[in-house]
Amino acid sequence: MLTVERTFTVQAPIENVFDYLADFTNTNDWDPGTVRTTRLDNGPLQVGAKFHNVSKFRGRETELDYELTVFDPRTHLTFQGTNKTVTSTDDLSFRPDGSGTQIHYAAHFDFHGVAKLAQPFLSSTFETLADDTVIKMTGVLERL
Numbered sequence: 001m002l003t004v005e006r007t008f009t010v011q012a013p014i015e016n017v018f019d020y021l022a023d024f025t026n027t028n029d030w031d032p033g034t035v036r037t038t039r040l041d042n043g044p045l046q047v048g049a050k051f052h053n054v055s056k057f058r059g060r061e062t063e064l065d066y067e068l069t070v071f072d073p074r075t076h077l078t079f080q081g082t083n084k085t086v087t088s089t090d091d092l093s094f095r096p097d098g099s100g101t102q103i104h105y106a107a108h109f110d111f112h113g114v115a116k117l118a119q120p121f122l123s124s125t126f127e128t129l130a131d132d133t134v135i136k137m138t139g140v141l142e143r144l
Contacts, residue, residue, distance in 0.1 A: 037052065040052055091105070
């Protein structure tokens with residue numbers, strides 16, 4: 001499994017940050033790899049909410065179906081996405097930090113089949129993507 005993690009603080013209230021990031025369709029705004037994310041169901045955002053994500057990675061589009069698996073208001077969100085090549089888990093935890101919010105973001109990638117062979121060569125690409133995500137997410141969240 002490949003994991004990238006970042007901890008950073010944004011100058012936005014925890015309620016706004018949590019509510020915004022709980023809606024995974026907002027990856028359209030903050031995830032540099034996302035082409036589009038759509039919600040597949042209706043109703044309140046809660047465990048079991050489903051999303052379809054199209055991302056561009058190393059010049060190729062890939063599609064994953066995500067499910068919200070952890071929803072602890074104001075403290076923790078986890079989304080798990082799958083396709084035949086990878087299981088991707090986005091894990092976000094939150095805590096107040098002065099007038100802002102500290103975010104711990106961990107992305108875990110569990111490659112399947114022959115894709116596992118490429119995993120050792122992808123680490124630096126995912127590290128760069130994590131840095132870009134922090135920059136983009138911070139900018140978006142601080143405009144809330």
